Amino acid sequence: MDLPIPNPDPIPVPGEIGLILFLLYLTFSIHVVLMNILLGGLVLTFVSELVSRHSGSPECRHRHEHLAERLSHILPFAVSLTITFGIAPLLFVQGIYGQFFYTSSVLMAWVWLGVLLLILIGYYSLYLYTRGFARFARRRYWFIGISLAMFLMVAFIYVNNLTLMQTPQKWLGIYTGTQGSGWHWNLDEATLWPRYLHFALSAVAVAGMMVLGLGLRERDEARAAFMCRWGGSWFLGATALQIGVGLWFYYAIPGHLRAIFLDQEGAARILFVSAHVFFTVGALCIGLASFGRAGARTGWTGIGLILAGIAEKVINRDQLRQAYLGQVGWNFTTLQTAPQHDVIALFFVFLVAGLGLLAWVIARYRRETAQAR
Numbered sequence: 001m002d003l004p005i006p007n008p009d010p011i012p013v014p015g016e017i018g019l020i021l022f023l024l025y026l027t028f029s030i031h032v033v034l035m036n037i038l039l040g041g042l043v044l045t046f047v048s049e050l051v052s053r054h055s056g057s058p059e060c061r062h063r064h065e066h067l068a069e070r071l072s073h074i075l076p077f078a079v080s081l082t083i084t085f086g087i088a089p090l091l092f093v094q095g096i097y098g099q100f101f102y103t104s105s106v107l108m109a110w111v112w113l114g115v116l117l118l119i120l121i122g123y124y125s126l127y128l129y130t131r132g133f134a135r136f137a138r139r140r141y142w143f144i145g146i147s148l149a150m151f152l153m154v155a156f157i158y159v160n161n162l163t164l165m166q167t168p169q170k171w172l173g174i175y176t177g178t179q180g181s182g183w184h185w186n187l188d189e190a191t192l193w194p195r196y197l198h199f200a201l202s203a204v205a206v207a208g209m210m211v212l213g214l215g216l217r218e219r220d221e222a223r224a225a226f227m228c229r230w231g232g233s234w235f236l237g238a239t240a241l242q243i244g245v246g247l248w249f250y251y252a253i254p255g256h257l258r259a260i261f262l263d264q265e266g267a268a269r270i271l272f273v274s275a276h277v278f279f280t281v282g283a284l285c286i287g288l289a290s291f292g293r294a295g296a297r298t299g300w301t302g303i304g305l306i307l308a309g310i311a312e313k314v315i316n317r318d319q320l321r322q323a324y325l326g327q328v329g330w331n332f333t334t335l336q337t338a339p340q341h342d343v344i345a346l347f348f349v350f351l352v353a354g355l356g357l358l359a360w361v362i363a364r365y366r367r368e369t370a371q372a373r
């Protein structure tokens with residue numbers, strides 16, 4: 001059957017495919033970690049907000065209020081950095097998979113465009129929470145709750161679009177079924193919910209890891225112990241649930257596609273297996289550091305291993321997308337390339353300069369807030 005897949009963009013890809021994929025993996029890995037800090041951070045702030053209101057113990061209330069305030073100062077930065085580090089992979093995805101990504105975005109156009117409105121509401125609501133922490137003390141949980149709901153919805157829309165783009169077999173039916181109205185959710189996709197939950201749990205785990213990291217750097221001993229235990233518990237709880245959700249996700253992928261993770265000769269298997277080894281050893285280190293059985297160095301090693309595993313999963317995710325698209329005859333040879341090395345070199349210069357500037361701003365911010373305390 002002829003599928004309504006548009007031709008690749010007539011403008012050639014502006015770099016070797018390997019280089020563009022490398023840039024996609026690099027920038028998307030950063031996006032994913034920041035997005036996890038944002039989404040999971042919102043969950044943990046919301047929970048601390050509730051505990052600080054309803055706990056019977058004044059000490060517990062105080063600790064959670066302090067944690068909620070601390071996180072609330074990190075989250076607005078996480079929003080802006082998530083967006084900034086979303087734009088770069090967006091360019092690379094369009095460069096390589098444009099013919100699929102544009103079509104799925106058009107099929108669910110209104111839902112997709114809704115992302116802008118949701119981010120706007122989520123961002124303002126978060127600012128009201130952070131800036132009005134003392135002023136709106138009694139009602140501020142509404143702001144963090146609204147922000148959490150908005151960003152959870154944004155992530156759900158992304159998962160809808162990115163699963164729809166890799167199943168062009170469904171497009172014609174959707175277009176005729178919706179009469180091209182642009183109102184479509186990809187809800188009949190078997191991997192949709194496990195994939196979404198996989199991202200959501202990963203977000204909670206990474207945010208837990210961040211709280212552990214804050215605890216490892218905290219000077220006040222009682223606060224440090226609380227943050228390490230609390231952050232570590234969220235990390236370990238979400239990771240334990242991830243085992244079930246991960247298996248659900250794996251078995252929801254059609255057998256002939258997930259076979260790439262079993263192929264003895266393929267790179268996908270090496271990445272898949274080593275990512276899980278990193279997650280297991282990383283979780284062990286984090287568990288030991290969180291509950292005082294090992295020092296800060298073990299905790300940081302665990303955090304490093306988990307981040308390395310996430311980067312490997314980012315590549316695995318793209319390899320799976322290539323397997324999906326291979327079913328409709330797509331592969332890299334269908335793309336033309338015309339490398340523009342000067343432009344790519346410029347991109348690297350700005351990327352390194354931008355990251356350097358960011359590191360400087362964060363260092364300066366930390367210095368000034370430490371002096372103001």
Ligand code: HEM
Pocket residue numbers: 024028031035039079082083085086087089090091093119151152154155156158159160162163195199318
């Ligand atoms: C601020 C809230 C955001 C959240 C919570 C969020 C969440 C997500 C999630 C969950 C995915 C993975 C979806 C999947 O693979 O099924 C994703 C992918 C992606 N996001 Fe974000 N995102 C946000 C903002 C943005 C923005 C503003 C941009 C671009 C300007 C962006 C660009 C991307 C791109 C390009 C991908 C896919 C990369 C690829 O397929 O290789 N994101 N996002």
